[in-house]
Amino acid sequence: MEITQTRHGDVVVLALNGRLDAHTAPQAEAPLLAPIEQGAKQLLVDFSRVDYISSAGLRVLLVAARTISENDGKIVLCGLKPAIKSVFDIAGFSSIFPIFASQQEAFNHFMK
């Protein structure tokens, strides 16, 4: 699992690359939480290069969502492949996270 962090205005963008499963989820936890702990309130997680997510991966996202909501911040997601989107839908996570097709659409959401 590779995670690349960039910034777009106030939005911190984390692009994930690889599988987010029981093995890789613990490695992803620190990079996901770091920007939140540094005060970021707008986090965009780009899933366009993720082709598998397990419940352990969902749990890491949930930890991040809970942490950022304590700071009145927000996480949104973009670029979910159909298989990933289906996992989010089944687990009910599509109603926890706003999901967009592209980074640009997510930025537009934050601009509102």
Added chain:
Amino acid sequence: MLAKILVVDDEPDLQLMISQKFRKQVRDNELYFTYAKSGVEALQKLREDGEMDVVLTDINMPEMDGLTLLAKLNEQYPLIKAVIVSAYGDMANIRMALNRGAFDFVTKPIDFDDLEATLKKTILQALTFKQAVKDRDQLVAIQQELEVARKIQQSIVPRRFPPFPDRKEFEIHATMIPAQNVGGDFYDFFLIDDDRLGFVIGDVAGKGVPAALFMAVSKTLLKATALKGLPPEECLQQVNRILYMESVAAMFVTIFYGILDTRSGELHYCNGGHNPPYLLRADGQIEALELTGGIVLGAMKNSAYKAKKIVLQSGEGIFLFTDGVTEAMDRAGELFSETRLEDNLKGKPDVSLSQLMQSVIEAVNAYSTGVPQADDITILALRFLGMRA
């Protein structure tokens, strides 16, 4: 950490020199020396104090010489490291001592800086070895406890089939195979009253002991709440609220809960983030059950749940499973997938549920031959037989 050294020599001068040379370490409680004049006396001392780390022994002594002592040490005290003291150039004895398991040697006349360095190295080795043995014993103890935990976990889900031998209007079967000793999956079923059978399957995020603890809480809570006779959506709502409060580190659980009216075949169900079960039609066709859109339990404080209703005709059933089935991998990392599961379920309306389950497990095992089981595998199947029986 205090290291204990037994010095074995029939001449008193070594004792004198050691107590002078290592006075500071003894005073600072880093080293403890005790002395014996022969191999026999040395073994006596070791019997009295089983905590010795290093034996420093001369070779030529009355009663029992150093080489014989080495052999006995190897047999009886394999954790103790021995250093021998030999005459300078006495290669024959030095070789024999090393072959009998001595860790190192020093030669007479003793160079005390060399002795200090040798002892330091030997003590480090002895303590490291001792710690490794202790860790191994602890590991064995933990594994034994996990084995007990596995038995307890297996015994808290219903294991006797058929569970209600006098109820002919339905058939139910289930199995749970954890990937490690214990797992985060569970199933359960119970009669809420004479005509209502509650059944549930669940999957806690993660594996191993943390998942197992959360599994036990989730299963107990669900059954206790369900037995109040609440409709499924209210039941999940209540369980979610309590789990959310208890959920450290954002643990959560997927739960599918259904209630079958054993007279009419009416099935009310509610889903909290679990993967869709299959409806087994009486003609052998199968289809994924329409989900109800609920969020996994324990994740959000005020998740709302909705129930759906279907009516099972006589001979129709429902097949619930956890993702350990569909996400079992082959050597190439390909998933077993819904497609293969569906192929195994189709066209078997007359096969008993236990046989159906067995054939699915066998198919999964065959598919993932040579690959360690990555996730817990749990299946629960239910068939309404109604008036046919």
